[in-house]
Amino acid sequence: MAVKGKTASVTTVDLPVLEGEKPWTAEEIAEVREELVSEIARMRKAVETSDEELATLMDEGIEATGKDPGDVGSSNFERDQEMSLNANTRELLEQNESALRRLDECQFGFCENCGNPIGKARLEAFPKATMCVKCKTRLERR
Numbered sequence: 001m002a003v004k005g006k007t008a009s010v011t012t013v014d015l016p017v018l019e020g021e022k023p024w025t026a027e028e029i030a031e032v033r034e035e036l037v038s039e040i041a042r043m044r045k046a047v048e049t050s051d052e053e054l055a056t057l058m059d060e061g062i063e064a065t066g067k068d069p070g071d072v073g074s075s076n077f078e079r080d081q082e083m084s085l086n087a088n089t090r091e092l093l094e095q096n097e098s099a100l101r102r103l104d105e106c107q108f109g110f111c112e113n114c115g116n117p118i119g120k121a122r123l124e125a126f127p128k129a130t131m132c133v134k135c136k137t138r139l140e141r142r
Helices: 026-062 069-104 120-125 133-141
Strands: 002-004 007-009
Touching: 026 069, 026 120
Parallel strands: none
Antiparallel strands: 002 007
């Protein structure tokens, strides 16, 4: 594992796999990295757009004096909905950035709860997964 600045050169032996799974190939690692980088760029653009829409809605809220109560209610609902979408988009962005950081720091693929491998197949389908299926299932049952 060679560390260069903030990123590390991840090798196929750095990433864990479940028993019976084939080791990661350089191509598979590159695909996961590209998917994360692409998703981060898309989410950043979505956050930027959402921030602009939210700013417009907030400005409209200031100008609500004298408006029909039904219009004000609709504006408030739209603003609250946009705030919720904005928060969700920011959370998804952070999850993707966190997955890329874990990949760069050779921590990608380890369950944050038990420390065991998450599983190659799970990570290929959902690269931002932070828990193995067993731990995630246990968490969702609570």
